Amino acid sequence: MIRFNCDYLEGAHPKILKRLMETNMEQTVGYGEDEYSIKAKEKIKDICGDKNLDVHFLVGGTQTNTTVISHALRPHQGVFAVETGHINCHETGAIEATGHKVIVLPGEDGKMQACEIKKYMDSYLIDPSFEHVVQPKMVYISQTTEVGSLYSKAEIESIRRVCDEFNLYLFLDGARLGYALETSANDMDIPFIAKNTDVFYIGGTKVGALFGEAVVISNDDLKKDFRYAIKQHGGMLAKGRLLGIQFLELFTDDLYFKISKNAIDMARLLKEGFENLGITFAETPASNQIFIILNNSFIEKLHTKFDFEYQYQVNDFETCVRFCTSWATTKENVETLLKFMKENI
C-alpha cells in the first residue's frame, strides 16, 4: 500500500533520528530547559530576525492551538476563524473546552478576509447589547490553510491592519509552514510572519520531525507566564530535549526548507498528472495538499493499491478526496500512482 493520506505517514527525517541517537544517553535537565532547547530557540530567533521573541516547543498542533488561544483570551473573549479553520472543525472542540467561542467568519478559498473581520467588528461595536455577545480578541489563520491555499504578504498585512484597528491578536498556525514557504508562487518569509503576527508556530510534526511545534511569541502580553500554560495543557515534555534536538537539526543547513521543497516538487508532479488525466480539482492546488473529485468506483479501484483521505461526499457517485505529499514523498511513488490511474481511469 502506497499512502498519500497526509503529511505525517513516515517517522522523522533520517538526520533527526540520527541526532536523537547520538545524544540519546546524554543526561539533560527536563522540561525544555536543556542546552539543546536553548540553542534551538536561539536559532529560531535568528531565523525570525528578532532576538526579542520568545520561543517554546510543544508536542502537537491541537495542543499548541489550545495552549496559545486559552493563554491569550480572557473568559468572555473569542477567536475568529473561517469555517474550515482547524480549530473550528478538527480538534474535537478543544478551544471551546477551554471556554472560548470560535467565531466563524466567511472565508474565501479557505482564507480569512480582512474585510469580513472589519464588517463583523463594525456591527459588533454598534450593537448596544454588545456585552451579551462574545468579545472578539484574536484572529486565527493558518498558512497553508486547511484547503491548501496561501496568504500573500499583502493579505497578511490587510489582516494585521484590521487587527490593529480593533485591538485583536493575530495568531498564525504554521503546522504546514514549511510547505507554504517553499511554494514557488508564494512570497512569504518567516521574518515577515514574525513581524506581522502576535504569535505563530512553525510546524514540525508535518515537516520532518517525529513531532513538535515551535511557538514564536512577539507580543509581550502573551509572553508572560506562557510556560505555566504549556504545563497545564500537558505540553511540557519531560524530556524536553527531544524537541530541542529536532528543531536544532531542522534548522541546521536549511534542512527544514530543503525537505519542504521536496513536498512542493512532488505536489507539482501530482497536480500535472491529475491535470493530464482530466481530473476535477475541488480546490485550486497550491501547496502540498491536492483535493480532487473522483468517481466512487474509481476510488474503490485505487484503494486496492493506494491510500488517500476521504473529505466529503459530492453526490451519490462522486467523493472529494485529498492527496498529500511531504518531505518523504518519493518521485517513484508519485509515478506509480499516476501510471495506475492512467491505466484504470
Added chain:
Amino acid sequence: MIRFNCDYLEGAHPKILKRLMETNMEQTVGYGEDEYSIKAKEKIKDICGDKNLDVHFLVGGTQTNTTVISHALRPHQGVFAVETGHINCHETGAIEATGHKVIVLPGEDGKMQACEIKKYMDSYLIDPSFEHVVQPKMVYISQTTEVGSLYSKAEIESIRRVCDEFNLYLFLDGARLGYALETSANDMDIPFIAKNTDVFYIGGTKVGALFGEAVVISNDDLKKDFRYAIKQHGGMLAKGRLLGIQFLELFTDDLYFKISKNAIDMARLLKEGFENLGITFAETPASNQIFIILNNSFIEKLHTKFDFEYQYQVNDFETCVRFCTSWATTKENVETLLKFMKENI
C-alpha cells in the same frame, strides 16, 4: 417615554407581588425545598400531564440554558442551534464557557430544520475522522424563536424523530412559551412539549414574574443530580420560595395563559397598525415580537417619545428594530404609538 424594547420592562404581575407580600414574613427552608416550591412543582407536573417529570426553578434564561446544557453533555459533545439561537449569539459565550461547542445549523425563519440535523449527522457519521469533530448530542430550539416565529406540532415531531434516530436530546427554551401558546394560529400545548422533548423550560421572567424559569425534565438520564448543577451555576436561590410562590401564582386560575394572551392581542394591534402604515416587516410577525425596518430619521423622531430595540443596520439609511408587547402592554400605549407614527411618517 413609552417603551416597547422588550417583554421585561415592568416588574411582576400585581397578583404575584401581592402573594409575595402576603407570605413575606413566613419562615421557610431555603434552596427550593419549601412548601411553595413543592406545590408549584406539582402544579406544573399536572399542567404537563405527567407526574413522572422533574421540575426545578432557576433565576434567569442564560443560567438555565447553561445549567441544562452543561449538565446534559459530556466534554466532547456539542449542541445544535440555529444561527439566531439565543445560546449562539446572546449569552456572551456562556455555553462555550462550560466547555461545549454550539454547532450552528442553517435555520429557516429562525427555526431548526429536521432535515438539516439529519444531513449533518449523516455526513458526520460517514467521516472516518469523526473523533476529531465534536460529537453532537443535543438539539436546542426555542418557542417562540428569537425572531418571533413558532414551531408547529408537526415540526417538533419531525425534529423529535431525527433526535431519536441519532440519539440526541431535544431541549426547548421556553423563555417566551406563554406567548407562543396564546398565538391563535399555533396549535401547541404544554403536554405535547413535555412529551416530545427531553427537557424544556417555562419562562417566567418575560411572562409576568419578577424573574424565574421552570425547568421540566422528562428524560431520566438528565434528572440525576440536577440540583448539584443548579447550585454550581449559581441558580439555587437561597430564598427559593420566591420562585415557588411566583410559579404557583402564575399557574393559579390560568394567569400565565391569560396574561400571555394580552401580549398577543396587543401585538396583533401593532401589526395591523404597521401594515396600515405600509411599514416593511423584517420577519413575518407571528407572536409578541415584531421586527420592522424603519428609516433612520424616522427612528430618531420616534425616539423622542418611544423606545424600542435596535437589531441591525439594513443599509446606510435604514435599520431593523424590534417592538415587543408583553403581559403588561396597554392598548392605550399601542394606540399612542400608532397615532404618533401616523402623524410623523
Added chain:
Amino acid sequence: MIRFNCDYLEGAHPKILKRLMETNMEQTVGYGEDEYSIKAKEKIKDICGDKNLDVHFLVGGTQTNTTVISHALRPHQGVFAVETGHINCHETGAIEATGHKVIVLPGEDGKMQACEIKKYMDSYLIDPSFEHVVQPKMVYISQTTEVGSLYSKAEIESIRRVCDEFNLYLFLDGARLGYALETSANDMDIPFIAKNTDVFYIGGTKVGALFGEAVVISNDDLKKDFRYAIKQHGGMLAKGRLLGIQFLELFTDDLYFKISKNAIDMARLLKEGFENLGITFAETPASNQIFIILNNSFIEKLHTKFDFEYQYQVNDFETCVRFCTSWATTKENVETLLKFMKENI
C-alpha cells in the same frame, strides 16, 4: 415551627417590598442600566467614600464569587481560601468549574492568616518547579467568616500588606457584611474595606433583601469588561431594577445598618441564654451565627418545635448545630426557644 436555620428564612424587609410594589408598573430598561440601579450605585460609592469605584449588582453569593474570581484570574492562577471558606466547601465546586484551583491555607478561627500566605508564597517562589504549581493570584476572605468570626482592621491590613508584597488581589466576601459591621466589638467600616481590598461585595440576600449582592471594585484591572463576566455567569438580571431598587432602599435612612443591628442584638440574647444553660460553644460566638454542641436526644426534642442547622457529628452522642439570627428575628422567638430549652434540658 420557629426557625433559626439561617439568615434567609423570611422574604425581604417590608420597606423593600413596599418600594418594589410602588415602582412595579414603571417601565425601565433592563440589565442594570435603569435609573434605580444607577442611583443605588452612586449611593454605595458615597457610603464607600470613593467615587472612582465600580459597583455592580448580582443575584446571589455563589454567582458573585464565581464571577469575580474567574474574571480576575488567568487560567494558570488560583485563589487562596481557608478550609472553611465558602468557595472551598459550599459552592459545589463552582470556582473549579471555571478552571481555577482553590488553594487551601490553614486558618485560625475560620480566618485567613497573613503569615500563612507569606509562608506559602515564600516557599512557592523558591521552588525551581514553580511553573508546575498553580500561581497564587488572589486571597479570598469573608467578613463575617463561615464560623461567625470577624477580622479586625489590623488583621485586614496585615493581609493587605502581604497581598501587596506578592502582587495578589484581595477579595472580601461580604454576604454577611451588615452583621459584621454591627457587631459591637468590631471596629470595621465600609470605607476601610473599600480601601483595603481590590474587590468586595455587600450582601443583600442575608441582610434584608429578597436577593442581591453589590460588588464593589476598586482595582482598575478588575473593572474592565466586568459586565461581560456578569452576563456570561447568568448574573445580569433582565429586570435589573429589582436589584437597584432593593439596594437603594437598603441604603436609605441607614436601613441596612439598623436591621443588621437587630440580628446582633438577638444573637447576644441567644448567646447569653446558652451560657446560662451551660451549653458548649463550638466556636467563640461573635456575630449572628452561634455554633453549639448539643446532645442528640435533646436535638430531637428541640426539633418538635424549632429548626436549626446541622453542622457535623461531634461523636456518637453529640452534634454541632448552628443557630442564626437575622434582620427578622424577634425577641419573642428567642425567648420562646430559651424557655423551651430551659424546661427540657
Added chain:
Amino acid sequence: MIRFNCDYLEGAHPKILKRLMETNMEQTVGYGEDEYSIKAKEKIKDICGDKNLDVHFLVGGTQTNTTVISHALRPHQGVFAVETGHINCHETGAIEATGHKVIVLPGEDGKMQACEIKKYMDSYLIDPSFEHVVQPKMVYISQTTEVGSLYSKAEIESIRRVCDEFNLYLFLDGARLGYALETSANDMDIPFIAKNTDVFYIGGTKVGALFGEAVVISNDDLKKDFRYAIKQHGGMLAKGRLLGIQFLELFTDDLYFKISKNAIDMARLLKEGFENLGITFAETPASNQIFIILNNSFIEKLHTKFDFEYQYQVNDFETCVRFCTSWATTKENVETLLKFMKENI
C-alpha cells in the same frame, strides 16, 4: 555533571531507538490506528490477563491524568487525592482547569487510606446540604507514590472495597509502575492492578521510552468515546505509531521489567551508601526515589559535580533533596557519587 535529578534524564532505551530507526520510513496511518499500536495494545492486554480491556496511548503524564479524570467525571463531581498527589500539586491545576475539584484527603507515607475515604463519604452523605458540596466520584492513587512509597495488594483491595461501597472509580497513576513492580519487597503485579482499578496507566516516559503512557481501561462506562477525549486534550499523536512501537518494544522480552529492575538495584546501592554515611532520610526509601536531608553547604559542594532535585527547606541550614535512579543509571555513577560524598561530608 552527573545527574540524579529524576528518572527522565536520558533519551530512550537503545532498543527502542533502534526499533524507531528500523521502522522510520514505513508509511502507517495516523492517530494510533496503525499496526504497531494495535499489536502493542494486544500485548498489553495479554500482560494484564484480560482481553476485554481497552488500551490507549498518550504522550505524557499530566495529559493522561487530565484526559482520564475529565472523561470520567460529570461537572459536579470531584476526585480524591492525597496532599502530595501529582494532580494536586504538580500539574499547574490541570485537573481544575477541566472544571473538577481535587478533594484532598490526609495520606500516610504519601498513600491514600481507605479509612479516610470512608470517613469522608460517611460524613458527606449524612450532610443535608450535600448538594452544595462537590460529589466525590473517583479515587486517584499512584504506584509508586510521589514520595516513593508503595501500596500493597491488601491496601489496594481495601481502597477497592470502599470504592465499591460508595460507587467511586479507582484510578491508578502508574508513571513509575515499572519501578514499583520491581521493588523486591512489593508483591504487586499488573493483572492485579487491572482487576482492582477502573482505569490505570503504565508509564513509559520515566521507564525507558522517549515518552508515552499506556492507559488501560476496564470499566465499560469509561471506555465509551475515550478517543474523543484523547483528541480534545491534544494526546492523539499524529504519528501514533511512535507510541505503539515504543510500547511494543518495552513489552518484548520483558524489557520493561528488566530495565526497571536496574533502577531498583541502583537505588538500593544509593540507599546503603547514604545509610553508611549516616545521612537522614526524609522518607523511608522504598523504590527508585530517595529523599534525604542535607546540610546546605554540603549541597553546594555536591552541586559542583552532581545534580539532584530540590524538594523543600527543612530549616535555615538544611534542605530536603531527591536522588532518583532509573533504567539508565550506572553503577559507576552511583559509586562516583558515594565516593565524593564520603570524601567531602
